[in-house]
Amino acid sequence: MKPRKMWTVALLAATVMTSVAACGSGDDKAGGDKIELRFSYWGSDSRQKLTEQVIKKFEEKNPTINVEGDFSDFANYYEKLATKVAANDAPDVMSIEIRGLGEYAGRGALADMAGKVPTTDFDQQALAAGNIDGKQYGIPSGVNAFSMLVNKATIEKAKQQVPDDKSWTWDDWINLAKQISASGTGLTGAEYNYNPAWLQIFAAQRGEKLYDGKKLGVSADTLKAWWGIHQQLIQTKGSPDAAKSSELIAGGVEQSPLGTNTGATGMWWSNQLGGLSKASGQELTLLRMPKTKEATTGGMFLQPSMFYTVGAKSEHPAEAAKFIDFMTNDPDAAAILLSDRGLPINAKVLAAVKDKLPAVDQKTLAFIDEVRSELGPIAAPPKGALQVDDILKRITEEVVFAKTTPDAAAQKFLTEANAAVAG
Known part of the structure; x- marks a missing residue:
């Protein structure tokens, strides 16, 4: 489905959804004072298994936060996401490719993440690709070519x-x-x-x-x-x-x-x-x-494999940022995900897990290192x-x-x- 038509269909669908749908499952239904986050992503069965493992590890370290994985195959991902955003039911954390970042940022669906996640040790060229009109809408999950x-x-x-x-x-x-x-x-x-x-x-x-x-x-x-x-x-x-x-x-x-x-x-x-x-x-x-x-x-060019973004209407932006921080800056997360979402964006994290990477990921890292000086900059395309x-x-x-x-x-x-x- 064409994205412009997708947004139109999504808006129509939103009119028949409950008017009290809230971004990020704000009812905290997991019991007591636990915060509920939803994290949308696409991929294969293997990615879903890895993501479930990394969510479990995050919850172990953050017992007051529950994360619900909102998984989809790639073919249907953006159609489903557009419908949820139009219905004010956007997940708290959304995976978005570089080609879609301008689209969602331009529609006011994303929060500015500048200063919300530590990025000192990130590949700064890849980080800059998530910046549109001076606002850091996307935090790279990793890099690839x-x-x-x-x-x-x-x-x-x-x-x-x-x-x-x-x-x-x-x-x-x-x-x-x-x-x-x-x-x-x-x-x-x-x-x-x-x-x-x-x-x-x-x-x-x-x-x-x-x-x-x-x-x-x-x-x-x-x-x-x-x-x-x-x-x-x-x-x-x-x-x-x-x-x-x-x-x-x-x-x-x-x-x-x-x-x-x-x-x-x-x-x-x-x-x-x-x-x-x-x-x-x-x-x-x-x-x-x-x-x-x-x-x-x-x-x-070196490109972020995908971006982690936070919904502009999320009721829990601080916790959403904490989850992204874990996914990008914690060696325990990297040890689970390895290169599934690209080689780790954080240089220190990459160094910490480098020896744990399977042989095939070692080859990917060696290739990226070999051609890195030849790779040009990348910017998010327009809406x-x-x-x-x-x-x-x-x-x-x-x-x-x-x-x-x-x-x-x-x-x-x-x-x-x-x-x-x-x-």
Whole structure:
């Protein structure tokens, strides 16, 4: 559902909900003087189990506070959250991606967290991404980078070599994928996706921004070149066809070519290395993204995996901040969550749990350390970015399914996307 339509539907739904719905379960129904907090988040079954463990640990340390986990799968998360916010029944603590931070902050749904959570030991560049118009609406849960993941064993099975990620180009990736798919091994060389992070990196390599203030900064030529990569992968059979690719994208980690050992390369967030490795049962490796031939920058960036935010109407903002403080600054929380929500944002906490990280998380940390100096800053996109992502996915599908031309698609995307961020 489109975010603007989502908000409209949410407002309509709110009219039939109880008029006394209160943000944050303010009735403290857990008994006596205990405070009740609700914490909304999305994810997999494994994340839900980890979150339940970390909530239990928080409650042990804070016996006067109970935390109710409000869990959802990602596909339905924002629709459910919008409905609750519109009904004045927002959770006290909400997980929000960077692309949604401006949307919720712009609608007055979030509290300014400046000075409410200790952030001295945070990665300050990542922390700054949660600041909009001088207010700290989001506290990062951790950090990650959008990267290329490869299965070396699969590549070698196809009698190909793992590329040098310091110098490879998009043409190199397309050719490698083509060779792997044509190797007679039954393997697929690559998987593409619609993630705007890929477009953002690609645009940066061409000297452009995805967003330039409150308008799109990416050009029609860059969009056409980006869609050209999708088309070349399909045409050369380096990736599955459009229909199969859309099915795989919807299937997530477990059904991806990398996760099922039927593919060799794919773009994912670095904190997803663990889930993909577990699904595949094989060793996977993080690489830098390919570049355009004339690029002077790799375009990659360090991004908060998600933000913890506090509802503007929460009846317990101090306790909500205390929960976020625990999640980001307490080594006991980090020892449970590890890199599930990105590598810990607090440098001292990361150092305290570093030796406890599983081997796959150690690899993620080593990769981030290796490329950190190459990673550019990131800022929260303007209100409407959630809708822009939906527009990008829809129009990209029209291109790869050959329902429209890249020329027409570029103009359509820029028109619709600029209208979305303009409000």
